[in-house]
Amino acid sequence: MRRAYNSVLRLPQLSTCPQCDAPYVPHRVCPACGFYKGRQVLTVTAGA
Numbered sequence: 001m002r003r004a005y006n007s008v009l010r011l012p013q014l015s016t017c018p019q020c021d022a023p024y025v026p027h028r029v030c031p032a033c034g035f036y037k038g039r040q041v042l043t044v045t046a047g048a
């Protein structure tokens with residue numbers, strides 16, 4: 001019964017971006033829209 005690492009190697013907890021509803025890592029810029037703390041800090045041209 002080797003299942004020790006199944007619970008260790010899971011993804012870090014994600015938050016949902018208030019701007020685009022994409023999951024993102026807290027305290028990081030949203031990779032989908034470039035928003036962080038309510039302002040746009042990256043210029044992301046996704047889709048359009």
Ligand SMILES: [Zn+2]
Nearest residue numbers: 017020030033
């Ligand atoms: Zn976003």
